Amino acid sequence: MSSQQLEARIPADKLGQRLDAVLAELFSDYSRSRIQDWIKAGKVALDGQLQSKPNMKVLGGEKVVLQAEIEEEIEYQAQDIPLDIVYEDADILVINKPAGLVVHPGAGNPDGTLLNALLYHDERLREVPRAGIVHRLDKETTGLMVVAKTVPAQTHLVEQLQRxxxxxxxxxxxxxxxxxxxxxxxxxxxxxxxxxxxxxxxxxxxxxxxxxxxxxxxxxxxxxxxxxxxxxxxxxxxxxxxxxxxxxxxxxxxxxxxxxxxxxxxxxxxxxxxxxxxxxxxxxxxxxxxxxxxxxxxxxxxxxxxxxxxxxxxxxxxxxxxxxxxxxxxxxxxxxxxxxxxxxxxxxxxx
Missing domain, CATH: 3.30.2350.10 (Pseudouridine synthase)
Structure with a gap:
C-alpha cells in the first residue's frame, strides 16, 4: 500500500456543496468514486475532524487533509513476457497486443497475462490499480491498447473512456x-x-x-x-x-x-x-x-x-x-x- 498526504483549502464559494464533489474538483487526479471510498474509510479530515459521509455539505474555508492510499498489486508476479511497445513516456504506455495474450489474470489464466508482462516491464506499475490497464482486448483480438503509468494518468484516461x-x-x-x-x-x-x-x-x-x-x-x-x-x-x-x-x-x-x-x-x-x-x-x-x-x-x-x-x-x-x-x-x-x-x-x- 502506497500513501500520499494531500492538503488544500476548500474555497468559500463551495458553501453547501457535497464533500466528495468538492474534493474530486480539488484533487482532480483521483476519481470521485475513489475519493468517496477514502472518505468512508476515514481518510479525510476537515479542520482536524475525520469525516465519514461523502454527501456531507461543506461550509467553505475548511482545511482538508486527505490521506490517499493506493493498493499495490502484490498478488500478481512480474513475468518476462515480450511486449510490442508502440509508444512510451512517463505517463502512458501504448502496446500492440498479439493474439493469444490474455489482458488480465482470471479463471483459467492465473498468470502469463499482459498485466504480468507490464509488472516486469516497470515494477512501479504495482502502485497503479490493475497495473494501469484501463481497457481490454479479447484474448484472440490483436491491436492497440493504452496503459496508464500513474494513478493521475489512469484517472484521466478512464474519464475519457467514460465520455x-x-x-x-x-x-x-x-x-x-x-x-x-x-x-x-x-x-x-x-x-x-x-x-x-x-x-x-x-x-x-x-x-x-x-x-x-x-x-x-x-x-x-x-x-x-x-x-x-x-x-x-x-x-x-x-x-x-x-x-x-x-x-x-x-x-x-x-x-x-x-x-x-x-x-x-x-x-x-x-x-x-x-x-x-x-x-x-x-x-x-x-x-x-x-x-x-x-x-x-x-x-x-x-x-x-x-x-x-x-x-x-x-x-x-x-x-x-x-x-x-x-x-x-x-x-x-x-x-x-x-x-x-x-x-x-x-x-x-x-x-
Missing amino acids: HAVERVYDAIVVGRMISGGTINKPIGRHPTDRKRMAVIATGGGKPAVSHYRVLERFREHTHVRVQLETGRTHQIRVHMSYLGFPLVGDPVYGGRLRIPQQMLPEFADFLRGFKRQALHAGQLSLTHPVSGKVMKWKAPMPDDMLALIDVLRDDMDDFHAMQDDLGYDDYDYDDGVEVEWVTDADIPQE
Missing part, C-alpha cells in the same frame, strides 16, 4: 457480403441462458452499445469492414456483427458454422478452416494525453494472419472470375450457393 472521447477503430473480416456500412445501436448484456456469452438485449437489462461500420473491400462471401466504437462493451463488435448476420471469420463463440464459397480451391478452403481466432484487429487509437493535453494518434498494421486471410479471399475471387470467364459466363451472382449453409445464432434475442 467516449477515446477513438478506437478496428479492422474485421466478416462472413457474408455486406452491401454498405452503417451504425448499429443495440444494447448489449449477458446472454439470458449462457452467462459466458454476451448478446443484444432487446428489452431492458443491456447497456447502450453503438458501433459504426463501413465496407472496405468485398469478396465472394466475405467482407473487410472497419468499425469505430462509440462505446466499449464486452465483445461489442463480435456481438453486433453477429446480430446483423455478418459474424467475424474464425469467431469460436459468435461465428456459427463455417462458410466456404462454392468451388473454392481446396488450399483456400483449408486456410479458412484453419483460421481459429476472430479476425479482429484494433488498428487505430486516438486520445488526449492525460498530462500534456496533446491529442495523440497511433496506428498498427494488421497482423500477418489477417493479411494472409485477405490475400486468400482476393485470390479466391480472382480465381473464380477467371473460371467463369473460361466458361463463358458474363457475371456471377454472389449470393449463389455455398457448401455449408449459413446459420444465424438463434440464441441471440431478436426484436
